[in-house]
Amino acid sequence: MNWLELTSLMPLLLVASISVILLLLLAFVRDHKLTCWITCLGLAMAAYWAFADMGNAPQQVTPLLIMDDFSRLLGGTVLLVSLACGWMSYAYLETADEIREEYYILLSLAALGACVLVASNHFASMFIGLELMSVSLFAMVGYMAHSKQQANMTLEAGVKYMVLSGVSSSFLLFGVALIYAYAGNLNIDLQVAADGPRLQSGYLVIGSALLLVGVAFKMSWIPFHMWTPDVYQGAPAPVTGFLAGAVKVAVFAFAMRWLMMAQGDYLDLLLLGLTVMAVLSMVVGNLLALRQNNLKRLLGYSSIAHMGYVIVTLAASATLGATAQSTALEGAAIYLITYASMTMLAFAVISQLAARDRRFESGTLTHYQGLLFQQPLLAGALMLAMLALAGMPLTAGFIGKYYLVLVAVDSQLWLLLSLLVLGSSLGLYYYLRVILVLCKAPVGDSHLILGASEKLLLMLLVAVTLWLGLYPTPVIEWVQFAIQ
């Protein structure tokens, strides 16, 4: 490994070093604030490095990882999402009757796994990244196991996530094995080794299908979504934020890279599978969200629907020529970035409220009644997040939706486009429900006081969500630059 490879791998190394530093530190000092600071600073530095490195030539670091601009862009996004998670976790953990510091080790490991996943162009590194992320998340989802209020739900969520993740990993691993049996190596671009054991393409078809199932579990595409609502509801709010933000971005980035390189007749089968999952996720995801009474559960179904929408870009990238492919890739990257910003905004609000009163995350929507008049900042931010998720102009969500429509029209995916319109229309209902609850007359008094750092986080996320909607030009140029 030469110096150039080492520097381009720096974001990953930085994140890895956070966990090592924290492990060593905890042997001597237990200080929640210090731990949180180190994590956030490390993640910020890593994200900065990833973004600052953009424009440099792609580096293949060992056969496993490729650090091109796509990895840097989405890896940086994942790191920023993790940073927001770490930031909002502080207040949340402060009020938990639980050992706090180890959480940040798990968080940085999960972030590392997500980054490896984004940068992998080899099935082995993909699997390592995915497992590193998932295994850390088992513990994070079930982290509140000793809390009197939360133990039941958080344990249920943790076990559920662990079992189903294990199942999906085994699907994925079997798929990879079959692909290996066909191709003789584990590169995701499937360059068949000349002297490899070349078996029938049936292996490739089945292997790819199984791999897709594994990915679909993580993306919670219907019908592989069963775990999502329970885990979203049971996990601590910042962890749910990570699941909804970082995990989705990372897994989707891998899926994009994989499908862009895939060619051949088995692609039709994959496209069929993707289209079916897109249709189901957009329609059923939105329908199931309609009557949810818990905000995190509602957002769980909403994330299913959003991940269904974004399949449009996958389908487009897998079908058409080079220019349409680059538009699709641009659309996917923009959508993921905008989606990450608005989702993190929503979860920042939830976790700040839940830090004061856990019923905000575990209870029904009625706890939010009248919040607009009691907590204008928090409720306003939540309202903005809902409007953004619904795709209103001047928010990040609209730019993402605009890109999806553009990609769909450009690639003439009329079925997916019409379902996108239908799904978004259905989705309005439940986003509006949340807004209506916020606007109702308040019951009782509220005595929440936000700390300065919490306010700052909210302001930053609000600013990003609005900025992406008001003036997306810099981000679009940046993304275009990254995918060239």
Add this chain to the structure above:
Amino acid sequence: MQLLGIIISLLGGGVLALLVGRQSASASRWLSLVSLAVASVFYASLWFDTTDPQATSLWLLHMDWPWIARFGIHVLLATDGLSLVLIGLTLVLGYVALLSAWHEINHRCGLFYLNFLFTLAGVVGVFSALDLFLFFVFWEVMLVPMFLIIAIWGHEGRRYAATKFFIYTQASSLLMLAAMVGLVLLNQQQTGVWSFSWFTLTQTDTSGSLGMWLMLGFYVAFLVKLPGLPVHNWLPDAHTQAPTPGSILLAGILLKTGAYGLLRFVWPLFPDAASTFAPIAMGLGVLSVLYAAKLAFAQNDLKRLIAYTSISHMGFVSLGIFAWNHLSLQGTVMQMVGHGLSSAGLFAIAGLLQQRLHTRDLDKMGGLWGQMPKLAALSMLFAVAALGLPGLANFIGEFMVLLGVFQVAPWAASLAALGMILAPVYALIIMQKGFFGASLGTQTVGTTEVLDLNTRELLMLAVLVVGLVLLGFWPNLIFTITAAPVDYLMHLGKGG
């Protein structure tokens, strides 16, 4: 700059109203009035400003800044006579709605005026944006504050009505977004340039079946807003449940954005598809006129009745636009203005009655003329305006629309003319049930205090009366302004 001045003063006024609203409700009222006044000054200066070098006889103003370079999206604001008239209507009805809110809105005033002024700003934006992307942004953004106005300050069924309003409009506008993107891609394939500018896209060749699909995307979105059969269902709920200023804004201005969209976008962008589709659209227009008039007659709820009359009147607008000749288009513009003034008047009256009687049920009213003669007389005036009495603006509008339509489609004009018979039926039933007959009023009211109009209310209604009468006797006030833009639109739409 004036357009931006109007929009910014409304937006800024809204934010300030929110800030001062915490301390004092009346301060936020006066501040809103001031910001409306500032906007009006900007508007007035539009008329007299001849220094703009880019101004032509057609386009008074033209502003253009790049926004999203990737897709050639610009902040492109321009006004011709048509926009000018509609922005004027917006500001006038803004005053009326503000005066009607003065005593009706008592809680969370700051937030109310924020939403109120933002709605106005959004509507002004819709009437002046000539970049399709920007237009779409304003089109959607004006929804959110209106949604909140209905949802927070509305009547008993407000949440249902607000949600319905939002979903209808937003779902249909997603179709418009898809059609818009399709049009832009079509233009990009033809010319190799990304552009959302109206001026560029009207040059695109949209003949062929794709053009028809794209046109339908736009048409549905505007038809929902107009509203016309069969997508009118949101309107009776939204108008009934909204607070009075909300109803005034909805009926007076927001419906006009749908008509404006049909005029400005559907025909000029898709002349072939629109002329092919015209018979169907006119058929739907005729149906709207007749069916909604019939439904209006059957209502007990005063606001619901007025809401249905709006659908009926907007049927004429739909007819006039799809007849697409000079006469019918001029009539359409007049009908838009006339209906804006008269429906605002009727909704204001309904609001005043509800404040006094705490009911909107016509069966519980009666004999009110004796108790509140001024209010009753003005109601009479707005009612006869709505039924199309000569001498008031609506008559000019409907008459010209029918004349114009007759040249193109005599069948449609003949059928729609039946609406002129139904209109008196529903307009006079308001007077009959509410103001004449045995006085049930005292039982409902139960007090003997002075119930008639006070100065503020009189002023509010007087503005509308003056407008209706002035335009009824001197319609050229508007026709001279809109003649050139209408001809230009017709040239683009390749009409006769």
